[in-house]
Amino acid sequence: MRIFHFVKLAVLILLLPPLAYSEIKPTDWIGTYQMNHDGWRGTLVIFEPKCPAPALCTYAVSYIDDKGVSNTGTIEAIDQQGQHMAFYLNFPENKQKFDGYIFSWDKSKMAGTTYWHGRTFGFYAVKTGPASKTKPGSILIKAAVSPDKVDAGKSALITVSALTPDGKSPVPGASVTITTGGGFFEVVGTTKITGSTDNNGMFKAIWHTQPKSAYQANLDYVFSIEVTKAGYETSRGEAVISVIVK
Incomplete structure (x- = not known):
């Protein structure tokens, strides 16, 4: 007759505390x-x-x-x-x-x-x-006015182009602010206009001079341009339009 001996093996299980994760701050x-x-x-x-x-x-x-x-x-x-x-x-x-x-x-x-x-x-x-x-630099601004000499009482087109710092690619969706000391921008009717560049990195605004009777001599208007976009330094530029009194 065989006698089977059952031996119970006691297994010691070490319960370790859960791993404490490093705190994460925003x-x-x-x-x-x-x-x-x-x-x-x-x-x-x-x-x-x-x-x-x-x-x-x-x-x-x-x-x-x-x-x-x-x-x-x-x-x-x-x-x-x-x-x-x-x-x-x-x-x-x-x-x-x-x-x-x-x-x-x-x-x-x-x-x-x-x-x-x-x-x-x-x-x-x-x-x-x-x-x-990490900012890659300032957006390259190119400003064009047409015409750059305008008769009093007339209007001119200002075109702002925003390009990457190397000048090779347009920057769409950049915020553009243009301000000047007189006349008014179409649509807003003030001396300041804001908007965003389109998919080609361009923003256009029509500016009107004051009535002809408001001028006694030729006058130059300086347009201050500011372009901003996340990931870039703020860029600033200028354009000049001469109002001619005939």
Whole structure:
């Protein structure tokens, strides 16, 4: 008769405390990243824009592709204890969403997914420096007036072209402000007009002189031009129109 001895093996299970993840602060997102989304490479900038009061501050995002073309963006949310950011980049004809996750222990890296035409793609980004040092420079402004000498009581066309710093590509969606000391701009009826550049990086405004009776001699008007866009330094320029009294 066989006697089976059952031996109970006592297994000691060490219960370890859960891994304590490194705390993530919203400011950890700020910086310049070299980004690759499914083979498309560019520079992603997450920054805190200047604002009139802390309560009105929100983070902003911009993207510069490998050709130097800048695209604006918006941040939809920072959640999941600060580790997840949902943001959009305004590519031409496509507002593309990105879901990014910053690494817990190495906050210089993020990875996630993006979506295009109903498909999901991967992306990753590596921080290369602070946001304050990532601006690619000032937008190149070219201003043209037609005509540059206009009879009193007539009007002239002002065309502002916004280009990347190397002058090779247009900058669409840039904010343009033009101010002068007299006459008035069509549509707004004042000496100041604001608008945005079109897909060709251009903004046009029609300016009217004062009535002929308001002039006693020829007069030059200086037009101050300011162009701004996220990811670029603010650019300023001038144009001059001479009013001729006959």
